[in-house]
Amino acid sequence: MKRLFTALGAAALVASAAPAQADDVVTLGASVQLTGATANTGRYYRDAYQLTIDTINAAGGIKVGSKPYKLALQILDNQSDVNLSVRQYVELITADKVNFLLGPFASNFALNDSSIAEKYQIPMVQGGGASTQIYTRNYKYIFGTLPPADDYYVSTIEMFGKLDPKPQTAALVAADDSFDVSVAAGTRKHLAAAGIKIVVDQTYREGGTDFSSILTQIKAANVDAILWAGHETEALNFIRQMKGLAVSPKDYYGFTVGVPTEDFRHALGKDADYTFGMTSWLPSADLKDRWFGDAADFATAYEKKFSYAPDYHAASGAADVETFAYAIEKAGSLDPKAVRDAIAAISFDSLYAAPTKFGGNGQIVLPQIVIQVQSGALKTIFTDKFIDKPLYPIPAWDKRG
Amino acid sequence: MVLAQILFNGILLGGLYGLMALGMALVWGVLNIVNLAHGAMIMLGGYIVFCLFQYAHVDPFAALPIAMLVMFGVGFLLQYCLLNLIVRSALLNTLLITFGLDVVITYMAQLIFTADFRAINPPYAGANFSVFGLTVPLIRLAAFLIALVLAGALWALLNLMPLGRAIRATSQNLTAARLYGVDPRSVYAITFGIGAALAGAAGGLYGMISNLTPYIGASLTAKSFVIAIIGGLNNPFNVILGGLVVGIAESLAALYLGPTYTDAISFGLLVLVLVVRPPRSLRAA
Numbered sequence: 001m002k003r004l005f006t007a008l009g010a011a012a013l014v015a016s017a018a019p020a021q022a023d024d025v026v027t028l029g030a031s032v033q034l035t036g037a038t039a040n041t042g043r044y045y046r047d048a049y050q051l052t053i054d055t056i057n058a059a060g061g062i063k064v065g066s067k068p069y070k071l072a073l074q075i076l077d078n079q080s081d082v083n084l085s086v087r088q089y090v091e092l093i094t095a096d097k098v099n100f101l102l103g104p105f106a107s108n109f110a111l112n113d114s115s116i117a118e119k120y121q122i123p124m125v126q127g128g129g130a131s132t133q134i135y136t137r138n139y140k141y142i143f144g145t146l147p148p149a150d151d152y153y154v155s156t157i158e159m160f161g162k163l164d165p166k167p168q169t170a171a172l173v174a175a176d177d178s179f180d181v182s183v184a185a186g187t188r189k190h191l192a193a194a195g196i197k198i199v200v201d202q203t204y205r206e207g208g209t210d211f212s213s214i215l216t217q218i219k220a221a222n223v224d225a226i227l228w229a230g231h232e233t234e235a236l237n238f239i240r241q242m243k244g245l246a247v248s249p250k251d252y253y254g255f256t257v258g259v260p261t262e263d264f265r266h267a268l269g270k271d272a273d274y275t276f277g278m279t280s281w282l283p284s285a286d287l288k289d290r291w292f293g294d295a296a297d298f299a300t301a302y303e304k305k306f307s308y309a310p311d312y313h314a315a316s317g318a319a320d321v322e323t324f325a326y327a328i329e330k331a332g333s334l335d336p337k338a339v340r341d342a343i344a345a346i347s348f349d350s351l352y353a354a355p356t357k358f359g360g361n362g363q364i365v366l367p368q369i370v371i372q373v374q375s376g377a378l379k380t381i382f383t384d385k386f387i388d389k390p391l392y393p394i395p396a397w398d399k400r401g
Numbered sequence: 402m403v404l405a406q407i408l409f410n411g412i413l414l415g416g417l418y419g420l421m422a423l424g425m426a427l428v429w430g431v432l433n434i435v436n437l438a439h440g441a442m443i444m445l446g447g448y449i450v451f452c453l454f455q456y457a458h459v460d461p462f463a464a465l466p467i468a469m470l471v472m473f474g475v476g477f478l479l480q481y482c483l484l485n486l487i488v489r490s491a492l493l494n495t496l497l498i499t500f501g502l503d504v505v506i507t508y509m510a511q512l513i514f515t516a517d518f519r520a521i522n523p524p525y526a527g528a529n530f531s532v533f534g535l536t537v538p539l540i541r542l543a544a545f546l547i548a549l550v551l552a553g554a555l556w557a558l559l560n561l562m563p564l565g566r567a568i569r570a571t572s573q574n575l576t577a578a579r580l581y582g583v584d585p586r587s588v589y590a591i592t593f594g595i596g597a598a599l600a601g602a603a604g605g606l607y608g609m610i611s612n613l614t615p616y617i618g619a620s621l622t623a624k625s626f627v628i629a630i631i632g633g634l635n636n637p638f639n640v641i642l643g644g645l646v647v648g649i650a651e652s653l654a655a656l657y658l659g660p661t662y663t664d665a666i667s668f669g670l671l672v673l674v675l676v677v678r679p680p681r682s683l684r685a686a
Contacts, residue, residue: 036616040614080616204655205662212652213660232518233518240527244538267517269522397527
């Protein structure tokens, strides 16, 4: 009998101790692609979330009112399955009782998952989805740190105007998912405004591996430029098949994603050279940050801890965590509505963007920086002016040394 | 000209498709196992060639036979130690266990190789030449020829050699084969091993044409399944022919309907074949 009482007493002690400890922690929940087809991009979010939370905690955490809190991360693996990720966000809110939500990777995930945030009125700040479809539904609880997909090619097309020869005809190739449909729709508009004629306009099924039919049509049309929107694995296939079928546009070919990552250059080797791409972020010392010092320090710390270099996905994920840190301190409470209002009004300098702030629809506005691979290294080519010299026009495959 | 080039692309692609499906059709025909881990085995073959090329600097085409040998061993052991236990049970059981194998192989591959994209990129990966105005990518042509050679070798094995007779006998009449001294456990294991070796070769070629991640398996299994049914399980050359049909249909669909519809076309073909073909030919091996 005595033993039973001791056990009960111990249980009561544990029960009373647990919530007291939980009181000092703000938990951010996320469902991210840790396995499955897009796991190699999903890891940027897991690692950036963890590094940022650890760094904030090491500096003493955050203050809600006058009370100090630590941040905690509750992360689930959605196995690159949209339906599973939706269920996991429900689980994070209803069973795990996380305080706030960080996002998954990719637009089609964010598009669906944000509906859960909206339904339960828990703010979600996500850095993985750029499609404007996410922000056109009058949702109040979704915020995003990737710039609008429609405008991904704006800086590239602006650069075309300052290049000699200026491309006159273009092929537009895009995958059929939410992000790339947005990119294609925006790019059609911007190309028309710049007086560049689209002579091949093709959409392919997301995850497609064979581009020989599209490439044959592009080759026959003899275009000046290829503007491409899709995912990294498809970009790799596209470039390799371009070479195999000897498809060389006269001036330019560029990709929305892939080019900034280390993975891309490793997989292609010399064939990555001359490829144009874009990024919303570069690890520059000009981007000052409250916790990391600046973006260059962030990149160093990140690479030291995870043994691979961060790209804009990681920086965007770090900015999402910082958004919550600033917003919670500003709201002085953990009430979801108060924090949501604080996020909507926030403006702060971070390692990702100066200032980091959200438009009325919840999405950040940031220009894309045009980049190019030159002799295996990434060069910054154009923002609103030229920075490094582009290798232009891109030489044909058989004319390279 | 565009049409001719696209038809030609389809034929070259179809050869590789056929090779992918060859191992699956063989195992299905002889063992009556629909191997859902077939795509994962293609993936493994790709990684073997990738590792030999990247770390031991073996030419990828020279690495193909090594990958086939390793995959034969993997397939043989899998069948001998595991699948032989369930080989004569209900179809659902074999589906379940090969599905489980697929998951295990895929996630082991992510642990070992990470989810990074890998490409087998020898210096001549993008080499090509022109014939009558057609651009011929060298590696795709080689893949097509290797597919034909392997299909021929499989045909010769099944029809001209004692081992092949034992394999066919086991699939046609198990009792009679046993009476003649055939040990079905070994024959099954050898057959599955050959299927895995063919998958290994297909994987190496796939890695040279496309790129590898641990997750390519599922879609390759689906494609192999479609081709095995269209080609039938009887004759290796029919499987290659099935691959050509799918390759050409996909390329033409990409031209006339738009690339979004390529999968709709190959699975549409599957439905069509199932409706039109007498089902008996599906059961025969």
